[in-house]
Amino acid sequence: MSNSSFSSLIYRIIGKPERWHDDYIVDIMQQYLDEADTLDDPDNLMELAAGDQILSKINQGNVALNAFNTLLDKSRFQMIILDDEFNLVYHNRNASALLDYLCEPNAPESIKADLKRLIQQTPISDSANKQNALLALPYYDPNGDHIYLRSIRSQVKDHSSPTLFHILMVLDKSHASQRLNPDLVASYGLTEKEQDVLLRLVHGNSIRQIADAVFVSDNTIKSHLKSLFRKTNTNSQGTLISLILTHESQVLDSYFESDITTASAELNDQNDREIRLSDGHAITYCEYGPADGRPLLVFHSGFGSRLAAPPNAHEICQRLGRRMIIPDRPGIGKTRFIEGHPAQWNAQLNEFIDLLGLQQYDLLGSVIACQLTMSFAAQADQRLNKIILASPVFLNDYEDTKNLTEILAPAARYVRLSPEFAKEIYQLWLKSVTLNLDAHYPAMLETSVGTAEREMFERHGIVKLLTDVFKEGARQSLDGILNEMIFCMTPLHLDTEQFKKPIEIWYGTEDKRITEAGARAICDKFKHATLHIREGYSEHLYYALFEEIIQ
Known part of the structure; x- marks a missing residue:
């Protein structure tokens, strides 16, 4: 992947910029800048030659792509990202087996025809799916787990770039203990016990299973659920799970159908x-x-x-x-x-x-x-x-x-x-x-x-x-x-x-x-x-x- 292609991909996919900024821009780039000082005295180097040495080292080492992998590999999901032509753009490390299952055996860059048709029939975020929600497809992985879909339209005004991205996701059970997104917790004012109930619910536990796991009665779990419904303005477990998973999947939102393209109404053109x-x-x-x-x-x-x-x-x-x-x-x-x-x-x-x-x-x-x-x-x-x-x-x-x-x-x-x-x-x-x-x-x-x-x-x-x-x-x-x-x-x-x-x-x-x-x-x-x-x-x-x- 070229440096410009990587930048373009990052612009559309990366979320949580605090980590991106801290882990990549500051730490990794500073590391290479410090190493550049040891190549030669910069005063004795042509400036372009010095920069080329650094860029070459980054490209050869795939440092940028590795940093990207690190971010998405910590996600709660196995992820596969497709462009508007259903070509594979990216998948995180945990999704390798899922990718093998979903792709055509003789065309590893193309997903199965029946899955492609299903995605094409699913409303995207700027039409019926107004909330840009994570949708559970009637399609399952080899373990019988739901495959979720988000189809997100890019706002980037670049005719050479894809205009639509499809993200296929399956909950990664190895991350079942991973805590909920802090932004989500703060937005809804969730208590520790409510978070615990939510996590278990998201990963397929019934009320009885949750009650047994935390050593309380079914009624106690139901009380927590009522509180969750009230705080999130939902009225069913299915709606609640969809809301939570949508929020958790928003590590991908970045430049997709996001708010950054719309300034406040106060910024009008009158002046x-x-x-x-x-x-x-x-x-x-x-x-x-x-x-x-x-x-x-x-x-x-x-x-x-x-x-x-x-x-x-x-x-x-x-x-x-x-x-x-x-x-x-x-x-x-x-x-x-x-x-x-x-x-x-x-x-x-x-x-x-x-x-x-x-x-x-x-x-x-x-x-x-x-x-x-x-x-x-x-x-x-x-x-x-x-x-x-x-x-x-x-x-x-x-x-x-x-x-x-x-x-x-x-x-x-x-x-x-x-x-x-x-x-x-x-x-x-x-x-x-x-x-x-x-x-x-x-x-x-x-x-x-x-x-x-x-x-x-x-x-x-x-x-x-x-x-x-x-x-x-x-x-x-x-x-x-x-x-x-x-x-x-x-x-x-x-x-x-x-x-x-x-x-x-x-x-x-x-x-x-x-x-x-x-x-x-x-x-x-x-x-x-x-x-x-x-x-x-x-x-x-x-x-x-x-x-x-x-x-």
Whole structure:
């Protein structure tokens, strides 16, 4: 399986991104990056050659596929995944015997004709099967156990990829003692005794057998069942089992018919505007504040930038007389990706400013978008008045990368070794974050919110805002953010003496992307820079201190 094919498969199948992120992206990739340092001094290697050595080693060792196997082999099910043409895509290790039984003897890549017909006759998730439930087929394995089916439509807009996947599953009895999914337990508030009853019920035990196994009366088990029916809004053992197994099988949901393609209804298009450039490309943007206010161009650092305005942005801009303009950069939000971005971005933004008729403006960059901000500012004309960097990540030389933390620290090392390799790794990381967004992304955001702004984030629902913004952007191409990541993790080597305009730098001491020493080092590079440090704020201080920052 090629690296790109594997990435595509992961995008559709992997669930539980916390484990995917921790076990694969961080541990395994860091291991190979560390080993790359021992191959030769990276300074003496062509960067592409170093990256090729690592990629080759990964491909030869099937490390990625082995990591995938490890995840799904821990599933409660024996799994066989088929594409829309009923070709075998994947099966976990425990399903080898099942696969032999279900496939045609003379065509090991094709399932039996009668099973294929049965699947074709079964409603899929976007028609009669509205709940995307796990369905028990009238088909059994050699042990007489039910074969379950989930047919899930992919939301990936890629004509070369399958549009529908069929997952055949049989409960793996060797995992009968495996505990229920913690998300399910938390969702329904299940007690330990209720979980025990459910597990035994799922694995085919009768009420009498469960009662005997746990040394209680039948009536006690029936009482637990009544409580389970009430909590799960079901009214029969069959419905309850179907609900539980559906939830347990959702390790496969990821990008299938999932919620990540639908942003909140609050993210409407009422503030969207569009300007078409002379080359035919259109830039989508949002505006806040009075049309005659002092213009502020914002470079946000993530998906859906036009939607990422802080709470009450319009009222604040009105009060301060600020005209805030947030353009979507190519491939990020509604502006279509342009091959080679961000190489042409400075010229495109200059034309964008001309078409808006701006006679003067300030620039605001946030986190890694500070790199794009400074690149543009270096060639801007006299209309630029001031530069504002919030949670600054500015790399002018390789020494600056030493001040990066968390995901940006290894990212900068990947880019130095090989931009191609870095893009592959960052793509997998982004996709791991994108999967099961409602469960994973808010938790990730909350860990990076500083103590000073936490109450404000909760009061204004900023974590939900950022999650919805990420959803809106995630359905677009990843090319924009991937290319920008490579650009933003590559030192600019600008002549800092050329910057004559004032630069305001805002930093929170609990920032998760760069150290305080790094923020001070950035300030020291420029003669006209002022550093504002706030205790406790994270890289989200752009939201928390918005009014103070843009004055």
